Amino acid sequence: xxxxxxxxxxxxxxxxxxxxxxxxxxxxxxxxxxxxxxxxxxxxxxxxxxxxxxxxxxxxxxxxxxxxxxxxxxxxxxxxxxxxxxxxxxxxxxxxxxxxxxxxxxxxxxxxxxxxxxxxxxxxxxxxxxxxxxxxxxxxxxxxxxxxxxxxxxxxxxxxxxxxxxxxxxx
Amino acid sequence: xxxxxxxxxxxxxxxxxxxxxxxxxxxxxxxxxxxxxxxxxxxxxxxxxxxxxxxxxxxxxxxxxxxxxxxxxxxxxxxxxxxxxxxxxxxxxxxxxxxxxxxxxxxxxxxxxxxxxxxxxxxxxxxxxxxxxxxxxxxxxxxxxxxxxxxxxxxxxxxxxxxxxxxxxxxxxxxxxxxxxxxxxxxxxxxxxxxxxxxxxxxxxxxxxxxxxxxxxxxxxxxxxxxxxxxxxxxxxxxxxxxxxxxxxxxxxxxxxxxxxxxxxxxxxxxxxxxxxxxxxxxxxxxxxxxxxxxxxxxxxxxxxxxxxxxxxxxxxxxxxxxxxxxxxxxxxxxxxxxxxxxxxxxxxxxxxxxxxxxxxxxxxxxxxxxxxxxxxxxxxxx
Amino acid sequence: xxxxxxxxxxxxxxxxxxxxxxxxxxxxxxxxxxxxxxxxxxxxxxxxxxxxxxxxxxxxxxxxxxxxxxxxxxxxxxxxxxxxxxxxxxxxxxxxxxxxxxxxxxxxxxxxxxxxxxxxxxxxxxxxxxxxxxxxxxxxxxxxxxxxxxxxxxxxxxxxxxxxxxxxxxxxxxxxxxxxxxxxxxxxxxxxxxxxxxxxxxxxxxxxxxxxxxxxxxxxxxxxxxxxxxxxxxxxxxxxxxxxxxxxxxxxxxxxxxxxxxxxxxxxxxxxxxxxxxxxxxxxxxxxxxxxxxxxxxxxxxxxxxxxxxxxxxxxxxxxxxxxxxxxxxxxxxxxxxxxxxxxxxxxxxxxxxxxxxxxxxxxxxxxxxxxxxxxxxxxxxxxxxxx
Numbered sequence: 001x002x003x004x005x006x007x008x009x010x011x012x013x014x015x016x017x018x019x020x021x022x023x024x025x026x027x028x029x030x031x032x033x034x035x036x037x038x039x040x041x042x043x044x045x046x047x048x049x050x051x052x053x054x055x056x057x058x059x060x061x062x063x064x065x066x067x068x069x070x071x072x073x074x075x076x077x078x079x080x081x082x083x084x085x086x087x088x089x090x091x092x093x094x095x096x097x098x099x100x101x102x103x104x105x106x107x108x109x110x111x112x113x114x115x116x117x118x119x120x121x122x123x124x125x126x127x128x129x130x131x132x133x134x135x136x137x138x139x140x141x142x143x144x145x146x147x148x149x150x151x152x153x154x155x156x157x158x159x160x161x162x163x164x165x166x167x168x169x170x171x
Numbered sequence: 172x173x174x175x176x177x178x179x180x181x182x183x184x185x186x187x188x189x190x191x192x193x194x195x196x197x198x199x200x201x202x203x204x205x206x207x208x209x210x211x212x213x214x215x216x217x218x219x220x221x222x223x224x225x226x227x228x229x230x231x232x233x234x235x236x237x238x239x240x241x242x243x244x245x246x247x248x249x250x251x252x253x254x255x256x257x258x259x260x261x262x263x264x265x266x267x268x269x270x271x272x273x274x275x276x277x278x279x280x281x282x283x284x285x286x287x288x289x290x291x292x293x294x295x296x297x298x299x300x301x302x303x304x305x306x307x308x309x310x311x312x313x314x315x316x317x318x319x320x321x322x323x324x325x326x327x328x329x330x331x332x333x334x335x336x337x338x339x340x341x342x343x344x345x346x347x348x349x350x351x352x353x354x355x356x357x358x359x360x361x362x363x364x365x366x367x368x369x370x371x372x373x374x375x376x377x378x379x380x381x382x383x384x385x386x387x388x389x390x391x392x393x394x395x396x397x398x399x400x401x402x403x404x405x406x407x408x409x410x411x412x413x414x415x416x417x418x419x420x421x422x423x424x425x426x427x428x429x430x431x432x433x434x435x436x437x438x439x440x441x442x443x444x445x446x447x448x449x450x451x452x453x454x455x456x457x458x459x460x461x462x463x464x465x466x467x468x469x470x471x472x473x474x475x476x477x478x479x480x481x482x483x484x485x486x487x488x489x490x491x492x493x494x495x496x497x498x499x500x501x502x503x504x505x506x507x508x509x510x511x512x513x514x515x516x517x518x519x520x521x522x523x524x525x526x527x528x529x530x531x532x533x534x535x536x537x538x539x540x541x542x543x544x545x546x547x548x549x550x551x552x553x554x
Numbered sequence: 555x556x557x558x559x560x561x562x563x564x565x566x567x568x569x570x571x572x573x574x575x576x577x578x579x580x581x582x583x584x585x586x587x588x589x590x591x592x593x594x595x596x597x598x599x600x601x602x603x604x605x606x607x608x609x610x611x612x613x614x615x616x617x618x619x620x621x622x623x624x625x626x627x628x629x630x631x632x633x634x635x636x637x638x639x640x641x642x643x644x645x646x647x648x649x650x651x652x653x654x655x656x657x658x659x660x661x662x663x664x665x666x667x668x669x670x671x672x673x674x675x676x677x678x679x680x681x682x683x684x685x686x687x688x689x690x691x692x693x694x695x696x697x698x699x700x701x702x703x704x705x706x707x708x709x710x711x712x713x714x715x716x717x718x719x720x721x722x723x724x725x726x727x728x729x730x731x732x733x734x735x736x737x738x739x740x741x742x743x744x745x746x747x748x749x750x751x752x753x754x755x756x757x758x759x760x761x762x763x764x765x766x767x768x769x770x771x772x773x774x775x776x777x778x779x780x781x782x783x784x785x786x787x788x789x790x791x792x793x794x795x796x797x798x799x800x801x802x803x804x805x806x807x808x809x810x811x812x813x814x815x816x817x818x819x820x821x822x823x824x825x826x827x828x829x830x831x832x833x834x835x836x837x838x839x840x841x842x843x844x845x846x847x848x849x850x851x852x853x854x855x856x857x858x859x860x861x862x863x864x865x866x867x868x869x870x871x872x873x874x875x876x877x878x879x880x881x882x883x884x885x886x887x888x889x890x891x892x893x894x895x896x897x898x899x900x901x902x903x904x905x906x907x908x909x910x911x912x913x914x915x916x917x918x919x920x921x922x923x924x925x926x927x928x929x930x931x932x933x934x935x936x937x938x939x940x941x942x
Binding site: 262297407424543546 | 608609610611614615616617619620621622623624628629630631632633634635636637638639645649651652653655656657658680681683684686687795796797798799800801802812813816817820824929930931933934
Binding site for chain 3: 004010013034036101103
């Protein structure tokens, strides 16, 4: 059928069409404000971050320790009520060097997001955070890193209470 | 055979104006645990597919379906989301089982309306961005327009609409799940502030938080799991025009068409005769009257009179919204239809406690997706 | 399988463009209209409509499914929108399948549409809201992060080079030069072009990614007894599968998409396929990034873990090879209007298996194909097996 049709619908516009005033458009923005109940699992996670601790939870059935903590194990479908303080160090599971911000601006120094498998949690259980105090060229999967915290009085109970993770050994 | 499908388990939590003690995941987990316990199934082992109903902007998260599987036991299982009302979700689970590929399917819907701090603005964001939103009107205006035209064409009155509020909120006093039970007078209802004339504030269902999960099973499984399976006799759903500029304002055409589809499946020619109890949309009081007519329970213009005369009260000809409806239980966003179906299931099982209606064998649940939509669904259940 | 066998009997699509003049409703209408014309049907013949589109945030309309419903022909009809993120394009035909296989309907319109260009200044910014609102969004994440991290994990775990992966982009973009709707087709693109492109989020470079686009695709599904009346070349939906993994994506092994494997097994079981590598003639895995095609081929059991790149280097994946991969040009070549892109793969298999794919036609009368999409936080696999 694609062989038979000569012209497919769809008219392409360029940015120039807008700046030249050829296209009428309407601009609107949503004032969407949400206040999400954190509940027991994440609420405990945030409270622990404020205290300078990364919290996980333990499933007595499959015996995994997971992070962030939750009140039920999604694989066993059983309640988890044992919250376990973990170390604030870990291993880089994966990372990227990002030269574009979330709103598509170019930056010279890359942001370094990473998934960090947290010490004390089961293997392959980690959190996403940033890496800092490291030369981007030297980041490697498998690197050992440690959290750099905001000073206690500045912590709010947020994932940003950890500023970033930095390498444990000098590189 | 997979022709016949039954509801074998129900669970819920709520319904309250706010639920700060748990996150949506924890809230849904509670409801799901209750449903699975009621059904006697282990979701990890027995439930083969899961359907959830949700809308991104009600959660404040894009691609919200990402966050649906864990709390219902669906992690790494066939799970999908329908952006629809709970009755759309039940219809989906029904279709899945009838394909013959799945025996047990769960459906989930919830509301955390309390977490949406700018809900009127979010709701207005569903209006047409070019033609309607620039008018900067609170979406209740659409209900006001519709109510006005409905009253005009059917010769119904504001008093008749108020009678719906009085009945439903009084019914809610017998429902321990309902947060908005009240014993109101006509004066109470009509003296409330006008929101979008002729719609007054006391005719609008206030939101509530909560979650509902149901477990559906094919006939063979249903008979072994439950001694009170509630059979789905028919489902129907339909859309009218989304545009305000060309829709039928007085009639709920989508309810008529959805009902036609469901009645055909259930073999029902005379709804008033066949159906013992109904739970219909009353997120705005006039919608109950409009729905009763669209469902064919009475002729156009009669629903108001019947309601005023008490015909839809619990002890009368056709009990409607014995649960309290949304006016009594709260507007639960996508979970409204599930709340309507929940009451029918409880009534048909004889588990409605102080609200139990005698001799109910066939019930109907109907829902609408709210302004500015013209989307609704109907479900017919029997014990 | 199921109470009624289901076939695809018609298909239509719009061009995939960076920014379309047409509105979401118009794009949807164009695709649906073309699909109806392709099998000489009208909306009166359609009994239900299934619609898929990715997050409302892009369109700037809450309840977007309701808003676009009239474009999809859903006026006074049973209508539902299904949603599994990026997997939606291959899920919405599954939704159509269960409408018919359940016995409730005989003819269903399935449409997928995307108008991502409405988001200002760039659709990518909307993706921040897919991350967990409490544990991740405060870090101001970028969609590129999660892909780049997964790509890095995949490459490092199996020792795959950027050049190995870039072959995918080259082949798909060259294939797309033969697709009349393609945005990114390029007969002359080379490996060096890909490897020289600007680094966005290492290891992801600009030409490794298919950029956001607008477009719509529609297919018509019919029950067996109707399908045989409408066309003498129905293409059967032989197997469907879908699986959604846990939302805790940082608690999973990103190097392998197990959710695609489970979805594929579900679909292969239904289709009675025991040896997919032998029984599948054409594969259309989801390729918003070049490495994803490889990742997904492994999940689809069409290659050993870490070895999918060999299918490209040894010629298996080319149109004249043993198992052509993305003869359409995939997302990398045709474009990435999220949900529509997945359904484009279904439409492609439909045309290929009927011998109607024109310049893209895979030779040798292919009998069976598999289309796959992925979505959410590296989470969902949706798979459809189609056959003659």
